[in-house]
Amino acid sequence: MDIQNDEKGAKILPLSYGLSLLKQLLPVPTHIFKSDCHYYEKFDNNEYDDWNVFKTDFDFRCRIVQKIKESRLTIISDEKPVVYGGVACADELILVIGPISITEIDQSFCKLYALKHNAVNVAPFNCTVQKLASILLLIHSSITGEYIYLSDFINDTALSEDIIENTNRQFARIFSEQSLNTRTHNPSQFEESIKNAITTGNVEGLKQALNSIYASMRGTLSRNSLRSAKNLAIVDITIATRAAIDAGLSVEEMYTISDGFIMEVEDCKYEADAAALAQACALRCTQKVAKYLSERKARSTSLPVDRACQYIDHHINEKFDLTSMSNKLKISSSYLSKLFRQEKNISIGDYIRRRKIEIAKMLLRTTDRSLGEIAMLLSFNSQSHFGRVFLKETGMTPAAYKNSNAIRDSFL
Incomplete structure (x- = not known):
């Protein structure tokens, strides 16, 4: 030539x-x-x-x-x-x-x-x-x-359909409140750029961060290269889902996503697969935050109401106390209740019950937890109380809902 x-x-x-x-x-x-x-x-x-x-x-x-x-x-x-x-x-x-x-x-x-x-x-x-x-x-x-982008190309070729399918299957049996505390000594700028992209819902910013020079400057978390890749992926998944929680997403939902990805990482046989799963998790979290922020902007709610909704999502598995929340948000309970009803067209109590039922529906679809466990996890007075509230909100019993929505994942 x-x-x-x-x-x-x-x-x-x-x-x-x-x-x-x-x-x-x-x-x-x-x-x-x-x-x-x-x-x-x-x-x-x-x-x-x-x-x-x-x-x-x-x-x-x-x-x-x-x-x-x-x-x-x-x-x-x-x-x-x-x-x-x-x-x-x-x-x-x-x-x-x-x-x-x-x-x-x-x-x-x-x-x-x-x-x-x-x-x-x-x-x-x-x-x-x-x-x-x-x-x-x-x-x-x-x-x-x-x-x-190098990461896009590797994800398209290394993250095979069977890995995605296996990840989805994990949600049929995984729900845990456990949170990982171990962090690797990543370059701080690399980690911060990823967290900033996720918390702002910036997909393009995330891709740029994942393709920066810092992406190759990772620590070694095991003498075994595959184990090290898995550990790094677990750290990255934890960082991504926590960033999404900080942006206002549901704690329970993000923990479920985190656990599903982590369980699939543990089954990886190749380093590239573990890295691809971590990047897929970061992308998924960023997309969910972008959607959440877009919907919140469209609602045009005030800052106190936004903060109240975030507080409720972060404490959805606890008995609700309006006074404690108002004190935490530094606003009077009566004014918050009035403002909440004006902007949401619903009382705070009804909103909390609705959010609990949304979480319960997710658990019924994607886990094997019993009705009693879900009722206890979401702080209902009893299983029968949970059943009555669920029936009122959805028009069907929890058992009927579970049977009609068996293992229907929507995360990827």
Whole structure:
């Protein structure tokens, strides 16, 4: 490939030049194919290469090339922990990087992998998903001029549907009031930028924070790299959900989301999956805060009423005391009650009962707690009292509601 000029007269360097630099940075296995799935001659060494799965398994090569042609930029993880990266280049050429091992693999797996593709047993090159994704994005951006966040690309390729599905299933059996207190020694600016983005509902700000230089300056929370990645993800999830609570979201709802993500992180087999789940949680929290702030702005309620609603959500599992709340908010109880009814068209007592029933409905949909446990958790006088209030608010009994809304998750 000779040096060419683009339509503006600028020099377009040959692909071979870029690949020669790539080999100096990280000696990953690279392949260039034509649109018919055959090797591009200038990049083929004309040897059989009995270790090269793309030469020993032509059908497999065609499947990989076709997937890259369809997506233009992707990481293919059908054979995890062995993955392949691909970029559709100019002149209908397809660049494939791989096979790459994203974690340490034993000899038995290597043998099975080689046998599957009729190749000689050779351990695949090892590097992280982040490094592979960075290489692909550099190549893709140089070709198209398109700017893609590294975290977005990894989430789209590493956070698979089965991980999301398993996360949702956790909500069918998880509800805990436990809160994690352990914090890693993150760069303070990195942590603060994420919390600020979440508490203000700034999705774009969150993406910028997650892609900042500080994102790679993380501590090590275990000698085992996977355990460390899980611990960091748990810390990040805790920070994200607490920031959402500080913004005014329901404590119980955010704890449920936090526990669901944390349980799924514990089941991760790869570091990239744990990191992707933590970022997905931060994004979810930011989106929920943005929606909450938008709805609150549309209601145009006064600051005392907003603070009263936040207080109620933070103490929803306690017996309500109007005097205590008024003292805490430094406002007279009579004035607050009058202002609340004027702006909400409902009394404070009725609002609290309504919020308790909303939380109860969430617990009935997403946990296996008994009616008695839910009644006690939300400080009803008894299970029968809970049932009467629930029936009045919804028109159906708690048991009937639970049966008609079995495991219907709406979090992702």
